[in-house]
Amino acid sequence: MRGEATEQAYRRYFPIIRAKCARMLGDRDEAEDVAQETFVRLWQEGLAGAGPLHVTAWVYRTSTRLAIDRMRRRKVRETGPPAGSDGAAPDAALGARRELERIAGSVPDDELAVAILTRHDGLDQQEAAEIVRVSERTVRRLLRRFDERLARLQEETP
């Protein structure tokens, strides 16, 4: 019975988790690892039966944190093919992801999280505020700092 419930939860949520991780991480294997870890945590938290609004908020929050951890643990390197299902990530999206990977070590977690949510996942400030559980004002402040930091890093890059 437990196996069936797990499978049902996996079928229901894993495609969303995998797609979210693929948008954040340029390496297909890495995206799959983070997606698996996110799903395991979702299951362990007992969230599989919760409503879609609650589960998706949790998935976006947790997978973003895990992806940031993953970016920080590795050195900047050439990434493999885009992790999207058809390998057809638009150039702009791919470029933004590479940029994110490049600067991940120099940006605080909260700034990076709101940048990922708004720039990669297309969330508006209200949605991002819901996910990271801060006010919209704080989201605006974090994004402003992120952009300023990004501009400084680009100036420093030879």
Added chain:
Amino acid sequence: MNPHPSYLRLDRLALGAHDRDAREHVETCHACRTHVLSVAPAGAERVHEVRVRRLRAGRRFLAVAGAVTALAAGIAIAFLRPEAYVGAKGDPAVAVHVKRGDLSFLWNGAVPLVPGDVVRVEVSPEGRRYLAVVGGDPPAPLWSGALSGHEDFLVPGAFALDGSPGPEVITIALTDAPLTADEIRALPAAPRGAWVTRLSIPKAAP
């Protein structure tokens, strides 16, 4: 300004959250529809010749107010719309919403449902003006009437699956003219020009 709903909204839509604006956007935006269909649970979008199960009609066509309310709150966008992948645009489509305890999801056209599941049917008539729904064993009319023609239509009432063996079968006919009582009883045989689909919903042991 980004004209598309965020991935968060699309993902919630795929899971059955009610978001009318996002849903309308998805209906007309290929990119967003592709995303929603790609993450919809168990590939529900691929089903057309749906092989599901039989509602042993009459007594099972229950106007379960609580279930209807709960399902209405969980209406999803991911119609079983084969033209999203193959076939001509403009064909009608059918979605089967399932309520199991606190969980609402779209039936994927393959996974067995279980006794106690409450099922509700939604159609996208694509211009057809009349709908007839038949189910049960023996088959009996469950609902028939006129539609607005283009708006998605949630068939009134909910179907609670019981523990009887065999699949639950629901036949859905969309036509340009009203069907007579005899024509409805004769479904899935249908007059020329009718669009008819037969859902056969497998049912797992309780």
